Amino acid sequence: MRKTALAVLLIGVAACARPTPIERAQQLVRLHREPEATALLRGHLGAHPDDVPARRLLVRVLAFAGDLEGAKREAEEIARRRPDDPTAWIEMGHAYELAHRFDEALAAYDTAASTAPASPLGPREGGMRAARWGEAEVAAPRLEEAIRRGASDAETFHVLGLVRLNLREYDAAKAAYERGLAADPKSSENVLGLATVAVARGDAQEALAAYDTLARMKPRHAAAQLGRAWALAKLGRRADAERALDRAAELGAAPANVAKMRAGLRAGDL
Numbered sequence: 579m580r581k582t583a584l585a586v587l588l589i590g591v592a593a594c595a596r597p598t599p600i601e602r603a604q605q606l607v608r609l610h611r612e613p614e615a616t617a618l619l620r621g622h623l624g625a626h627p628d629d630v631p632a633r634r635l636l637v638r639v640l641a642f643a644g645d646l647e648g649a650k651r652e653a654e655e656i657a658r659r660r661p662d663d664p665t666a667w668i669e670m671g672h673a674y675e676l677a678h679r680f681d682e683a684l685a686a687y688d689t690a691a692s693t694a695p696a697s698p699l700g701p702r703e704g705g706m707r708a709a710r711w712g713e714a715e716v717a718a719p720r721l722e723e724a725i726r727r728g729a730s731d732a733e734t735f736h737v738l739g740l741v742r743l744n745l746r747e748y749d750a751a752k753a754a755y756e757r758g759l760a761a762d763p764k765s766s767e768n769v770l771g772l773a774t775v776a777v778a779r780g781d782a783q784e785a786l787a788a789y790d791t792l793a794r795m796k797p798r799h800a801a802a803q804l805g806r807a808w809a810l811a812k813l814g815r816r817a818d819a820e821r822a823l824d825r826a827a828e829l830g831a832a833p834a835n836v837a838k839m840r841a842g843l844r845a846g847d848l
Contacts, residue, residue: 600632603639612643630656634669641673649673657693664690664700671703680711691723698729709737714744732762739771743778751775766795773805782812800829807839811848819843 597605599622606615619636623629633656640649649670656666667690674683684704691700705720721729721738735758742751752775758768773788786809793802803826810819820843827836842848 599629600635603632603635607639607642612639615639616643628659630660630663630665634665637666637669637673641676644677646673646677646679662694664694664697666690667693668699668703671707675707684708684716687720691720696727698724698727701727702729702734705741706734706737709741714741717741718745730761732758732765732768734758735761736765736767736771739768739775743771743775746778748775748779764795766792766799769795777805777808780812782809785809786813798829800826800831803829804831804835804839807843808848811843816843819848 599618603615603619606612606618616636616639619632619639622632623636626632633652637649637652637656640646640652650673653666653670653673656663656669660666667686671683671686671690674680674686684707687700687704687707689700691697691704694700701720702724705717705722705724708717708720718738718741721734721741724734725738735754739751739754739758742748742754752772755768755771755775758765758771762768769788769792773785773792776782776785776788786806789802789805789809792799793806796802803822807819807822807826810816810822820840823836823840823843827833839848
C-alpha cells in the first residue's frame with residue numbers, strides 16, 4: 579500500500595514538473611508566439627550563456643521570424659563559445675533556407691565543414707540539402723566527403739545513390755545503394771534504389787531480384803508489384819506479369835497505372 583502511494587506521489591510530482599526553457603519556447607512557437615519564445619530564450623541565455631541547445635533553438639526561432647541578422651549573431655556566439663563545433667553554422671544554413679537564400683545556406687554548410695574538418699556533419703548536411711534542392715552535382719562531392727569522414731548511415735548512402743543515379747553514373751549509384759543496404763539490411767529505400775538502377779540500365783533480371791526483395795520486405799507495397807510486372811514482362815514471363823498486376827491492383831495501385839501496364843503487356847509493348 580505504501581509503495582503504491584509512493585508511486586502515485588512520484589507520478590504526480592513528475593506531472594507537475596515545470597517544463598524546461600527549451601520546452602516552453604517550443605510550446606510558444608507551436609502557438610505562433612515567436613516573440614515570447616525569443617524573449618524567454620534570451621532571458622534564459624542571459625543567466626545560462628553556455629546553454630548551446632537553447633541558443634541553437636533561438637537561431638531557429640529568429641530565422642523563422644525573419645530576423646536573419648539576429649540569427650546570425652546567435653550562431654556566431656555559438657561559434658565563439660565552441661570554435662570547433664559545426665552545429666552553429668548548420669543552424670545558420672537552416673536559417674538561410676527558411677528565407678530561400680540557398681547560396682548562403684550552402685556557404686554556411688561549407689563553413690560548418692571547414693570549422694570541424696574531421697566531422698562528417700557539415701558536408702553531410704550540405705550534401706543532403708543540395709540533393710533536396712535538386713542540385714546533384716553540388717551534392718555529390720559533399721556526400722562523398724561526409725562518407726570519407728566517417729558517415730556510414732543508410733540514409734546518407736541512399737541519397738548519394740539517388741544523386742549518382744540522377745547524374746546517370748549507374749555503377750556509382752549501385753555501389754552507394756549496396757553500401758546503404760550493408761549499413762542497414764532493413765533499408766527498403768536502398769533496395770528500391772537498386773531496382774531503379776536496374777530499370778535504368780534495362781536489366782530486367784536484376785530489377786526482378788530487387789523488386790522481389792522489396793516485396794518480401796514490404797508485402798503490401800503496390801509499387802513493388804508494378805516493378806515486378808515490368809521485369810517479368812521484359813523476361814517474357816507474361817502470365818507471371820499479369821499476376822503481379824493483379825496483386826498490385828489488390829494492394830491499391832492507381833487503376834490508371836495498372837490499366838496502362840496491362841494494355842502494354844497485352845500489346846507486347848512492355
